[in-house]
Amino acid sequence: MVRLSRLVLAAPHSGAGKTTLALALLLALRERGLRVQAFKVGPDYVDPTHLEAASGRRVYNLDGFFLEETRLLSLFQHGARGVDLALVEGVMGLFDGKDPLGQVGSTAQVARLLKAPVLLVVDASAMAGSIAPLVQGFRAFDPRVQVVGVLANRVASERHAELLREALSHVGLPLLGWLPQDPALGIPERHLGLVLAGEVRPPLQALLRAFRVDLEGVLRLAAVAPSLPQAPPFLPPREPPRVRVAYAWDRAFRFYYPEGLELLEALGAELVPFSPLEDAVLPPSQALLLGGGYPELFARELAENRAMREAIRRFPGPIVAECGGYMYLARGLWVGEDFFPMVGLVPAEARMGERPILGYREVEALRDNPVAQRGEVFKGHEFHYAQMEPSQSPAWRRVGGGEVEGYTDGRVLGSFVHLYLPARPEGARRLLAWEGLP
Template identity: 75%
Template sequence: MNPPRLLLAAPHSGAGKTTAALALLLRLRGLGLRVRPFKVGPDYIDPTHLERAAGLRPYNLDGFFLDEAGLLALFAHGMRGADLALIEGVMGLFDGKDPLGRVGSTAQVARILGAPVVLVVDAKGMAGSIAPLALGFARHDPGVQVVGVVANRVGSERHAAILREALEAHGLPLLGWLPQDPALELPERHLGLVLAGEVEPPLRALEGAGFWDLEALLRLAKAAPPLPEPPSFLPERRPPRVRVAYAWDRAFSFYYPEALELLSALGAELVPFSPLADEALPEAHALLLGGGYPELFAEGLSENQAMREAIRGFRGPILAECGGYMYLSEGLWVGERLFPMVGLAPGEARMGGKPVLGYREVEALRDNPVAARGDRLKGHEFHYARLPASPSPAWRRVGGGEVEGWTDGRVLASFVHLYLPARPAAAQRFLAQAEVLIG
């Protein structure tokens, strides 16, 4: 296996990785190439923009969720029918779960995939200093091959020429640059970028902005070393046996595509529905309530009393994560207003305070739809909401001891976004519990 591939990384968050990835995807797509985008880390938001630019669904590559064989298998799975991979990193190149960036970092993915790394540098207010900055990253880890630089927020063509000269004096090419232009920026809010679909990424402006040495970039992508043949990422597909309804609208859209594909391969017929707009659930044997932004649509969710009652009366297994947990709660406070929610999970959710974020390995405290007591699963948290301590917590955090979430055995509501492909048995358990409704 040896697909052409490039990885866009940066010295730190906010340097412009997503902006550069969108611009490069557009240029490569303009050459007639099918470029599969990937995103390092547990990000749900950036991939929505990458998909708009590439016209292909992105996949998440995360070295905490998956081991080396799993990452290679997912990468190969994503590359079916694609000509080239463009991987957007997360945070800074060597930022991860541990201080050395060995786990959960962009560098870990670069090492496993043998992906040439292009460093995206915010060059605003910078001239010759770009060289020692880039050189430090290029020389830090022999297993990570930094092959060149893309400069973001460049003031002028003269500025770009200065940056190019400074880098080339030390053997690093300037492979592209983007100008400092507010029209190229992507809007942000409390969980990161605004989702594509709520705001359109500035694709037209990016398409012709700046400069890209496409010939050099393609040459570097094709020079990536061969990879070992991986195992299949998905099990052999089974015929559909249960219907799983999943929340999909402006309030709820945080799902890993590979997790949905796993459920489908195991025999789930996936049916989307909108807690905002639909008055009734589709015919289904299980419910998925993913994450999203219920706090932005609390009034609409609360006003749809028919849907709240339908979910409250549902008798199959329910998996609710983060925003889905908030929706299943008794109510959601936004500022000084309380909006009644479904009322299956005890407590009222409140927004505010510092974000809770980080990787999680959790152990089931009692049987639930995806785990038997004692089972361990991997996931992550990223939220500002709080709920009071649960009378029947679902999880104990491994290594920390904190308890979290709520379950009654049939319903699991938790702030942890679980990564089901890391433990396919959890997905199998979910569908097996749904089969009970079929008889």
């Protein structure tokens, strides 16, 4: 059995301030001298950058749609080795997920699987006594989800905090901490969520100074989490490096699941970062990863780096490009009325749209590609505004829906779907064993 103090931070809805309160709590715990491992529920690439900045540790994604229970426990224990406490930031509202009641892909599902106490983050800017029935409803909805306390965001004053505390006492829940209503404590947003931690300096010290927290109460509640069964190792035994894999990593491209990269390394990949924005040549490598990101924000710079576009166009090995990387492989990218030439390996043009396309995906390979054989099914997620012209050689058919998507010629795979390779490690093995590797 594994004994580990742990908490889940959830909220009634998106925008309540989960990330802001998670950062404040991470900082307070670290100031106490504790080693804290942060996790993020759901297929999120952005919030983990902020959690990593505050925790000083790599942040892993916990998702009940991607991983069944044993594998999710394995990943949780893999990330939390040697720490004093694990802090899991939820996604959207507590019971929001793939289905109407949040049985799959929700914060509630992860809290149930981890048997973790839940602190509910409430935006208190327009309420006082109403916080009590709100929180009581969330506590009573599913007895398997243990809501044990409240963190309040956007609190107007000390008196406001006292009113919230008194109201919560009537339903037997503590107000364990709060942050004042101060725009300077927030993190800027854009069309795919928060701005990345590397692009803005998170107000970490200001958060720590402003945070009013009963840290002893938080630690007591975290410590009551029951022991978990010992799960199998998340990664296979590590193999010696045998395949060099270059992966795009800069301001335009940096959306990767860290556990996916670790899986590749365990299977024999030597990962080498490069910048499509800044570099003129690719590092010596046998396979190429182009992750998601924000190519639309750097379209001009990407277009002007002709040397890199040509280097990728001439690259002889397998290429896997997801979302932003898929857009970069296209003939060009339209941003408004402006057209920017891109790599040209995908015979189509990408165009930024007005509405997001998002959701979990199960996709079946229509033909062999660098990670899948025809007929194999993979799990992933989409979140983008861009659209691509229909392909004459689509890569995937959505399971249950029938829509086709992406592009492949067998060597190049481009798609808006961010694949979660740890759910099907055979895909990573196939990439590293691709028959055309030099």
